[in-house]
Amino acid sequence: MKLAKQFFLVALCIASLSLPAFAAADPLPSWNDTAPKKAIVTFVERVTKSGSPEFVPPAERIATFDQDGCLWAEQPMYAQLAFALDRVKALAPQHPEWKEKQPFKAALEGDVKTVFAGGEHALLELVMATHAGNTTEEFGQTVKEWIATARHPKTGRLYTEMVYQPMLELLAYLRANGFKTFIVSGGGIEFMRPWTEKVYGIPPEQVIGSSIRTKFEVRDGKPVLVRLPEINFIDDKAGKPVGIQQHIGRRPIAAFGNSDGDFEMLEWTTAGPGPRLGVYVHHDDAGREWAYDRKSPIGRLDRGLDEAAKRGWVVISMKSDWKVIFPFGKR
C-alpha cells in the first residue's frame, strides 16, 4: 500500500510539474477576446497575485452565481415550473378534485397562460402541492428522476444540457484560481442540489436558494425531515444578500447575475473594500438563445441595465462576447 501511495505521489508530481505548460492554454476558450473576458481575467489576476496589496486569501475568494438565465436557460419558462407542471400530472390520480380546480385544471391541460393569469397565488399553490408533503429524501429522488429525463420544450435537450458553456468554463477557471463558487438562486434550494455537483461542480452545501419549512420527525423509528407547505425563505432581490450572509457568512468578492433579481447581490458584493467584480449576463441573442430584458416577465433586466455602467459592473453580450452558448453548440 505504501509503495502504491508513493507511486501515486510521484505520478501526481510529474503531472504538477507539467502544469505551467498547460497553464498557457486559454481557460475561457468559448469567450471572445472582448471587454468582459478581459475584465474577468484582469480581476482574477489582481486578487491572486501574491505580495500585491490587492491579494485576497483563497478563503475569502467567494464567487456567487445566479442560476436561471445566468448558468442555464430560463426561457420559455423556468425549469422548476416545468417540473411543477409535470408533478401535477403525475400526482393527479391522487387528486381527482384537481380536474375542476384552478390552477391545477389549467396545469393538467398544459394551459400555462391561465396558470400565469392566476398570479403569484396560483404559482404558490402549484409549488406547495408539488414540492411539499414528502420527505427531503423522497423529494430529492423525484427531482433526480425528473432532471434525468425531462426535455426542454424548444430544443428537446435535457435541461442539464441547456447550460451556458462559457459559464461552465468560468466556474472552472475561478475554482482553478482558488475561488469557492456558490449558486445563489431564487429557485428552490432542494430542486437544485440533487444535480448541481454533477453539472456545475458545485456541491449541495454551496447552493443557496428559496426554501419551504421542514420538520424533523421519527416515523416508525426512522428519522425523517418532512417538507411543510409553508415558505421558509425567498432568495430573491433583497433576499439574496440575506441568504448569502446566512449561508456563507462573508461577503463575496465576485457576483454574477442576469436580472434585476440579482441587483442587490451585485450591489452588496461590489460595495466591499478592495477589488470587486459585478457581472450581468445580457440576453441579446435571439438567434442562438433568446433576446429579452426590460419588458420580460421572466428575468427582467431594467434597473440593472440602467445602472451597470455607473456602478462599474460588466455587462456580457451573449451575442458578441460568447463564441458558443450551449455545450452542444461547441465548435
Add this chain to the structure above:
Amino acid sequence: MKLAKQFFLVALCIASLSLPAFAAADPLPSWNDTAPKKAIVTFVERVTKSGSPEFVPPAERIATFDQDGCLWAEQPMYAQLAFALDRVKALAPQHPEWKEKQPFKAALEGDVKTVFAGGEHALLELVMATHAGNTTEEFGQTVKEWIATARHPKTGRLYTEMVYQPMLELLAYLRANGFKTFIVSGGGIEFMRPWTEKVYGIPPEQVIGSSIRTKFEVRDGKPVLVRLPEINFIDDKAGKPVGIQQHIGRRPIAAFGNSDGDFEMLEWTTAGPGPRLGVYVHHDDAGREWAYDRKSPIGRLDRGLDEAAKRGWVVISMKSDWKVIFPFGKR
C-alpha cells in the same frame, strides 16, 4: 515567475513524498488508546479505504460538531451569555432605564442567578438587546473585540483557549482524511463565525447556528444587513437536522455532541446507510474540567446516556479517554 512556480512545485513534491513517513505519527496524541479512539480510527479507515464497499467519496465525508461542551467548555455558563452580560454593561450608558428594569438590572449587577430566574423570556430579552439593532459588520467587529480580550471566570484564560485539545486533533485528523468539518451549535451563528476559522480551522460557511432575522437596506448609498430583534432559527434539538439540511443539503456520516440537544443530530446522522459514527463527549472530569450530565441545566445529557449503547453511539469519558483537556494543559 514560471521558474519560481516550478521550484515551489518541486518543494511541494518533496514534501508530499515524505508524507508516508510522517503518517506513522499518531494523529490523536492527546487520546488514550481506549475504545473511543479505536472506534473513531476504525471508522475513518473503513470509509476512506478505496475499493472497499464501505468507501465514502470525499464529497460525502461530512462531519458535524456541536460547539458548547463539545469543542470548548460551557461551564459555569455559556460564553455567549457572558458576552451578552458584558454587552449590557457596555451599552448601559445609552439605556439609563436598564438600571431599574429586569433582567438588565440583574445583568448590570452581575447577578446571574436573578437573570436565570427570569427564564427563557429574560434571556431572550438580553439577547435581543445585545445582539440586534446593529449591522452584521458591526456585530462581527464587536464579537471579534470581545473574544480577543474576555477571560473565562474560573481559569482566567481567553475563551478561545478553553477548547478541547483532543477535539482539535480530531478535527485536523478528519480533515486530513478528506472530511469537511462543520459546527452545528445552538449558539448564535454570527457569534461563532468571526473566530472559528482561526480556532478550529472551520470557515464561516461551515458554521451552522441559531440566528435572528436580518434585513437588507441601503443607508446613505451603502448597502448594509441590519440585525432585527426577531428569532429566525433555533438550531437545537430537532432543529439541528433541519439546520444541517438547510445548510449542507446532505446527511453527515459522523456527528459529535455532548448533550440531549444533540440527540436528534446523532439520530439523523447514524440512521443513514453505510458506516456511521455518533459520538457523545461525557463531562465526567471534575478535577480537570467539570462533571455534569443528567441534572445539569447547562448541557444536560440524560436520554443520550440511556440510549447511546443500544444505538451504537460512542461515549467519550473525558476523564478516562483524554490525556489532556485544554491546550494549556498539554504535557
